[in-house]
Amino acid sequence: MSEQDEILKPPSVLAACDVGFAYHTDMPVLSGVSLSVSSGEFVCLLGANGSGKTTLLKCLMGRLRPSIGAVRLDGEDVRKFSARALARRIAYVPQEPRVAFAMSALEIVLTGRLAHSGALGLAGQKDLDIAKAAMKMTQTLEFHDRPLGELSGGEAQRVMIARAIAQQPDICLLDEPTSQLDIACQMLIYRMMQRLAHDWNMAVICVSHDVNLAARFSDRLILMRRGSVVVAGQPREVITETVIKETYGLDVELIPVDNEPPIVRAK
């Protein structure tokens, strides 16, 4: 990252300040969650089912309004942004790539350009070039004219990631993007997220269920339990038997690996 680049695109910070959230007033899903993620960082959110990871992600993307606290993007409340303005800063990839009608991969990627284009959102040459670059990066260009339903799970998810990249966001949020995919696809997508953070200088936040992949690829892990953060930090420091036991209620052993975080294996 040269100095000149930093002048052109200042680093952004997405921060949750003491966020609490409840769907029903007597059952809080999140309580007192604070975290901060800045450009160039790849962060994974880990935790058992129902620990509030997805709810936290929805608060971070401004979809849900926290009942306490606030989520700030560069110091400004994300709920104060218009949907369009926020879409230029934050992109989101859902768990399952789904589309109700038979739209082609390219058409789906081009919806990522909506917040940048005028009425009717018709694609200009610049939008097409960006969409093409995003599809090249995710290796989806070759099936640009095929409907999403005809693609394999891994291909479809890569199309959804290409759509997020086409938004040219500062921050990319992903909700268990690899939960339906085989191990090769999982590796591919984790590598891709790492590249987005390190080479493209995005802040990438990914909800994950795979402790080992998350620890191997991400810069920082945030482990959650019952709506609050258990511990956050670099994978090598965070992954211990006690932390995993506390997060998942599971007895594990750690298998050390050279130059990488240890592998977690259930007992």
Next chain:
Amino acid sequence: MDKKVENKTLDNMKAKQERSLGALTSTRLFRLGGILLAVTIVTAVVCSLFGPMGFSWGMAYRLQRLAAAAMVGSALAAGGMGLQAILRNPLAEPYLLGISSGAGVGVLAGMSLLGSVPAWLAWSPIPLLAFIGALATCTAVYLIAQRRGRLDAYSLILSGVIVNVFNGALMLVINLYIKPYQIIEFSRWMMGEVSENVNRGTLIVCCLCIMTGWLVLLLRSADFNALALGDDVARSVGVSVARIRLETFLCVSLMAGAAVALAGPVGFIGLIVPHICRMLMRADFRVLVIASGFIGAIFLMIVETLCYSLAQYAQVAVIPVGIVTALCGGPFFLVLLRRRFQVVEA
């Protein structure tokens, strides 16, 4: 020399194709709109030449009826497409969701009031009450089906069915109170007929409503594409999901209200035409909203002309278009439903 130039232009075209990857550009959209407009005009002219006597010249008097048919067709088809987009369900349609029957209650109320308004306001009660009826039904269906602002497509269709039954009962109640000489007019209207003696003012007001609604739907059609990816993704690419749903419901109420005021409850156009469009064209809502409007107009003009010309062979005075579309549309809907179940199982 000529061949060289030809090759060069061919290469240029290829390069252009390569660069755009077949994406929808403004040129393509305008070309499509132009072609469809031309086909619609040709169909209107050809249809105006046919009547009960077969082919004949000088049937310009048919143009008003055909204009009404075209408007009704495009309102119901484009409105159906809009509903399908916001509900993410290709089975949604103004008639099935009860919007048309709500407008119908308004129209019947308007017809029974007709005698009591001054002549210069005679155009107003029917479309106005149709719109109010459609909007009230739409609001009711939406409020019943939604939970915390989220809509489940199946509970929506189910509440539409129930509201339909309720509206049917309301129409019968109005039927009880009208004067005997109006009963024939009422029952013919309820079959869905493009009538000759539509008030000119009513026709113009309804056309304006339909055009406005269609235009707004077209301006929102890019957002419809994003909506197909789910509410969360749509929101994340900058679509105000709740607002666009509300706007679309308003537009469809306006369009369906106007269509019902002109022709009564003509069902299943909003289902058949969008389906034809999806078979013929790419699944981009900017294309589909434009195409369904024009193809809906063409479709209903042809059906209307057939009904008008063939009535004598069936030995009846008129064949209302609503009967024909319902007779064709019912089985069509069932086939679509069956196929959808098969897709879900597989």
